[in-house]
Amino acid sequence: MDKLRNLSIRKSVILYIFISLFVSLLLWIAAYGAAAFGVQVQSAKEISDGSVYYDGNLPAKPDLYIRSGQGRFLLELCDFILVYGFLVFSVPGIVIAVLLFYRNKIQKPLQELKAASRQIEENNLDFHINYENHDELGQLCAEFEKMRTELESNNRKMWRMVEAEKMLRAAIAHDIRTPLATLRGYQEMMLEFLPGSALSQEKTEEMLQEGMEQIDRINRFVETMRILSGLETREAVWEPTSLKQLETRIRMSAGVLGEEYGRNVTFLPVYADKDFQADAGFVLEVAENLISNALRFANENVSVRFILDGDSLALEVADDGKGYPQGFSLPEDIHQAGGGHQKTGLQHLGIGLYISRICCEKHGGKLTVENRSEGGGMARATFQVK
Incomplete structure (x- = not known):
C-alpha cells in the first residue's frame, strides 16, 4: 500500500487512467452482454407466441425475428452499446479517475502548501507541513518544510543578534560607569587640591597611575564591544x-x-x-x-x-x-x-x-x-x- 501511495505523479496518472479504462471495458462488455441477452429473450418469446413464423432457416439478419416495439428497442440499444458503449463508459470513467487522482495525490499537499504560504505571509513560522507521501509533491513539501526550518532558524539567530546587541550595549553602559566615576573623582580632587599644593607628589602620581588603569579598563571594554558586535554577523572563511x-x-x-x-x-x-x-x-x-x-x-x-x-x-x-x-x-x-x-x-x-x-x-x-x-x-x- 505504501508503495502505491508513494508512486510518482506520472506513474499515478497512468495507473488511474488504466484502471478507469479497464473498468469501462468491463462495464461495456457487461452492458452489451445484457442487451444481447435481452434481444435473445425477446426473440424467443415472439417465436413461441407465434408473432414470428420460423420455418427452421436462419435469417440473414437477427432482427427479422423481432416484430414488437420492445424487441426493436432492445435490438437498437444493443447496436448502440456495441458502437458507442465504450466511449460512453470511458469518458465518465476518466473524469472520475481524474477527480480521485486530484483528491488522493494533489489536494492535500496543495492545501498544506497554501496554508504554509499564508503562515509565512503572516510572519508565523511556528508550524509544520505534515505530508508523508514520497512522490514529487511530497518532496516539494519536504523542501518547503526545510525552507521553513531554515527561515525559523535564521529568524531566531537574528532575534538573538538583536537581543545580544541590546544586552551588549546595556552591559557596556553598566560596566563603564565605574571607571568613569573613578576618573571623575580623581579629576575633581586634583582640581580642588592641586592648585593649593594640598596633594603630595606621591599622592598625585598614585591618582594618575590609577587613572591610567581605569583608562585601560575602558579600552578593554571598547575592544570587547568591537569583537562582540561583529561576531554575530561574521561567517566562516574556509x-x-x-x-x-x-x-x-x-x-x-x-x-x-x-x-x-x-x-x-x-x-x-x-x-x-x-x-x-x-x-x-x-x-x-x-x-x-x-x-x-x-x-x-x-x-x-x-x-x-x-x-x-x-x-x-x-x-x-x-x-x-x-x-x-x-x-x-x-x-x-x-x-x-x-x-x-x-x-x-x-x-x-x-x-x-x-x-x-x-x-x-x-x-x-x-x-x-x-x-x-x-x-x-x-x-x-x-x-x-x-
Whole structure:
C-alpha cells in the first residue's frame, strides 16, 4: 500500500487512467452482454407466441425475428452499446479517475502548501507541513518544510543578534560607569587640591597611575564591544591550513600569555597531520580565549591538544586548577556572560567562553566544559573542517 501511495505523479496518472479504462471495458462488455441477452429473450418469446413464423432457416439478419416495439428497442440499444458503449463508459470513467487522482495525490499537499504560504505571509513560522507521501509533491513539501526550518532558524539567530546587541550595549553602559566615576573623582580632587599644593607628589602620581588603569579598563571594554558586535554577523572563511600551522600560531600567543600569568603551557604531540580547510581566525580566537581562561585559574600547568578526526577538529584545553564551579553552564547570551560582576566586568570568565561558543557554532561545531577526574577543568571546542 505504501508503495502505491508513494508512486510518482506520472506513474499515478497512468495507473488511474488504466484502471478507469479497464473498468469501462468491463462495464461495456457487461452492458452489451445484457442487451444481447435481452434481444435473445425477446426473440424467443415472439417465436413461441407465434408473432414470428420460423420455418427452421436462419435469417440473414437477427432482427427479422423481432416484430414488437420492445424487441426493436432492445435490438437498437444493443447496436448502440456495441458502437458507442465504450466511449460512453470511458469518458465518465476518466473524469472520475481524474477527480480521485486530484483528491488522493494533489489536494492535500496543495492545501498544506497554501496554508504554509499564508503562515509565512503572516510572519508565523511556528508550524509544520505534515505530508508523508514520497512522490514529487511530497518532496516539494519536504523542501518547503526545510525552507521553513531554515527561515525559523535564521529568524531566531537574528532575534538573538538583536537581543545580544541590546544586552551588549546595556552591559557596556553598566560596566563603564565605574571607571568613569573613578576618573571623575580623581579629576575633581586634583582640581580642588592641586592648585593649593594640598596633594603630595606621591599622592598625585598614585591618582594618575590609577587613572591610567581605569583608562585601560575602558579600552578593554571598547575592544570587547568591537569583537562582540561583529561576531554575530561574521561567517566562516574556509582556507587551506594544517594542525602544524595552527599549533605554531597558537604557540606564539600562548607563550606570551603564559609569561604574563607565570604558568606553563604544554602542547601535547599531534600524531596525525594533514591539510584541510578551516577558518583559522575562528580557531585562533577560541584557542586564545580558552588558554587565557585556563591560565587564569590554573595552579601551574595548562595543556593544549588538537585532535583531527575526519571532518571534525577538536581543541582541548585543560588546567590543574580547582575546576569549574558546581552547576556552571556556558553563557547563552552577553548578559549571562557578563554575569553582573561589577568588579571584573567584561573581563570575567563568561565573556571568553561566550565568544568561544559563538565562534564554534559559526564553524559548525560546539563548545563544552567539564571537570576532570584528576582535578582541574577542561574545555573542548569542536570545529567542522573540509
